[in-house]
Amino acid sequence: MSLKFRSFLVLAVGTVLGFSLSLGSGVLAQREAAPEVQSRESLPWDEARLLAEVLERVKQEYVEPVDDRALMEAAVRGMVTDLDPHSQFLDTEEYEEVRVSTTGNYSGVGLEVNVRDGEVVVVAPIEGTSADRAGVKAGDVIVSIDGEEVARDSIGDTINRMRGKPGTRVTLTVARDLDPEPIEFRLIRGHVQVRSVRAELLEPGWAYLRITHFSETSYKDARKAVAELKRSSPTELQGMVIDLRNNPGGVLEAAVEISDAFLDEGVIVTASGRGRESNFRHDARPGDLLNGAPLVVMVNAGSASASEIVAGALQDNNRALIVGEQTFGKGSVQTVMPLSNGRAIKITTSRYYTPSGLSIQGEGITPDRALVDSSIDDALAAATHHRTEAGAALLQTDGQLRQAFAFLRGGRVVQSKVD
Numbered sequence: 001m002s003l004k005f006r007s008f009l010v011l012a013v014g015t016v017l018g019f020s021l022s023l024g025s026g027v028l029a030q031r032e033a034a035p036e037v038q039s040r041e042s043l044p045w046d047e048a049r050l051l052a053e054v055l056e057r058v059k060q061e062y063v064e065p066v067d068d069r070a071l072m073e074a075a076v077r078g079m080v081t082d083l084d085p086h087s088q089f090l091d092t093e094e095y096e097e098v099r100v101s102t103t104g105n106y107s108g109v110g111l112e113v114n115v116r117d118g119e120v121v122v123v124a125p126i127e128g129t130s131a132d133r134a135g136v137k138a139g140d141v142i143v144s145i146d147g148e149e150v151a152r153d154s155i156g157d158t159i160n161r162m163r164g165k166p167g168t169r170v171t172l173t174v175a176r177d178l179d180p181e182p183i184e185f186r187l188i189r190g191h192v193q194v195r196s197v198r199a200e201l202l203e204p205g206w207a208y209l210r211i212t213h214f215s216e217t218s219y220k221d222a223r224k225a226v227a228e229l230k231r232s233s234p235t236e237l238q239g240m241v242i243d244l245r246n247n248p249g250g251v252l253e254a255a256v257e258i259s260d261a262f263l264d265e266g267v268i269v270t271a272s273g274r275g276r277e278s279n280f281r282h283d284a285r286p287g288d289l290l291n292g293a294p295l296v297v298m299v300n301a302g303s304a305s306a307s308e309i310v311a312g313a314l315q316d317n318n319r320a321l322i323v324g325e326q327t328f329g330k331g332s333v334q335t336v337m338p339l340s341n342g343r344a345i346k347i348t349t350s351r352y353y354t355p356s357g358l359s360i361q362g363e364g365i366t367p368d369r370a371l372v373d374s375s376i377d378d379a380l381a382a383a384t385h386h387r388t389e390a391g392a393a394l395l396q397t398d399g400q401l402r403q404a405f406a407f408l409r410g411g412r413v414v415q416s417k418v419d
Helices: 045-061 068-081 092-101 130-134 155-162 218-232 252-261 306-316 389-397 399-410
Strands: 015-017 088-090 105-108 111-116 119-125 141-145 169-175 183-188 190-193 197-203 206-211 239-243 267-272 280-283 295-299 321-324 332-338 344-353
Touching: 045 068, 068 088, 068 344, 088 092, 092 332, 092 344, 111 155, 130 183, 141 155, 155 169, 197 218, 197 389, 206 218, 206 389, 206 399, 218 252, 239 399, 252 267, 252 306, 267 306, 295 306, 295 399, 306 321, 321 399, 389 399
Parallel strands: 206 239, 239 295, 295 321
Antiparallel strands: 015 111, 088 344, 105 190, 111 119, 119 141, 141 169, 169 183, 197 206, 267 280, 267 344, 332 344
16 A cells, blocks of 8 residues: 655654664655745745855854855754754765665664663664674664764764764764663674564464565565465464554654554544645554454664554454553654755654553553563463464563563453553
8 A cells, every 4th residue: 555645755753873863753754845844935034144144154153164065954854953862964975875874774783773861872783793693772862972972962873973984883872771881892893784573473363473674675574474374374463462662763654654554444644744745644454464353563762653553453453452651752753855966854743642541652552451570370371382483582572562462362451541
C-alpha cells in the first residue's frame, strides 16, 4: 500500500548516532515553499534589518575574520535549532546523509540519540553495532567525545563527531543513573547495516517478531517474516510477541503499514499541524496477517516515535496487550524541506495523536502490564520441551520475553485501557 503524501516521505523518529538525522528526529519530505512564504510582503523586515545589522557588526568588529558564508549559515542554523530540539539546518553533506539514512546504511558507532532536558541522551544502541557490543545503554547521557565536552545545544554537532571513516576509533564518555563516576567506552566506527526485522518461532504455533527501527523496507520485511513463520510452523500461528523495545522510530509510513497489517479496521494515527499536508489521518484497511490471533507488544523507555504509533494504534484498537515500561514520549513529526544548493531545513511540522486522541509528546505510552527481569517460572519451564532451538535460546536469555510469552500463552491479551 502507498501512504505517501504526494512527494512526501515522513519520518517520526529518534535520532541515529552515526547519523542522527535519520531515525528519530527526522522526517524526509520534498515540498516547495508555499507562495505566501516566498512573498516579500510576508517577511518581517524590521527583524530582518536586525539580522543584517548584527551580521555587519560581527564582520567588522569580531576579533578574527569570519567567512561570509559560514557566518550566514551559523545564523540560519541557530535560528532553526532554537525552535525545538528536533529542528535543524542541514548543509549539503547532512542533507545527503538524511536521504541515504532512510535505507538503514550509514557509518558510525550505532547509537540512536535525542535531546532531553538539555542533555544528549541515548535512546537505544543498534543491535550488533560497536556501541551495542561495548555495553552502551538506553538512558545513558553523553558527556564527552574524545575528551571534549558535547555541545548540549547542538545534537548535530554530537552526531557529526561520532561519525567518521570505518575502522577509526572514538572514545565516548557517558553518565549513567546510579553510577557515581562517568563510564568511558572506546568504540570503533563501522558500517552500520540496520536489519530492522527479525523473526523466530518460540514454540510451534507461537511467534516472535523483533522490529529494531522503521525503515523503508520494514513493512515488506515484516510481511515476508510472518509468511516464513507460517510456513515453518507445523501448526497454524496461535499468537505473536512483537518486540519494540529500544526501537527509536523511523519512517512514519512503515509504522502505519505495520500497524495496518495487524488491524482490520480502526484509526491508526492522526496528526495536527499548521500546513495542509501536516494534518492527516490514517485508518486501517481490512486484512490482518494473523487473522485475529493474539498479540503482545513489548515496549520500554527506548521505544520512541514510530514505535509509539504502533503501540498506541494496537492498544487503542484493543488488538494487543502492551507490556513493559513507559515509552520515550516523542510525539512530533519533522519534515525535511529542500533549499537551494543542496541544503535543507528539518523542522517540526506536526504533532501526532493515538486513536484515542492522546498526544504522547513528553508522556509516552503507558503499558497495560509491567515487565521485570525474572527467572523462568514453573509454567514456562514445563513447556520447554516443545520449543524450537532458536526460540529456546531467546527465552532462556531474556526474562522479559519469558513474561511476555506467558501473557501471550495465558489467553487474555486483548486489553482495553479500562479493566
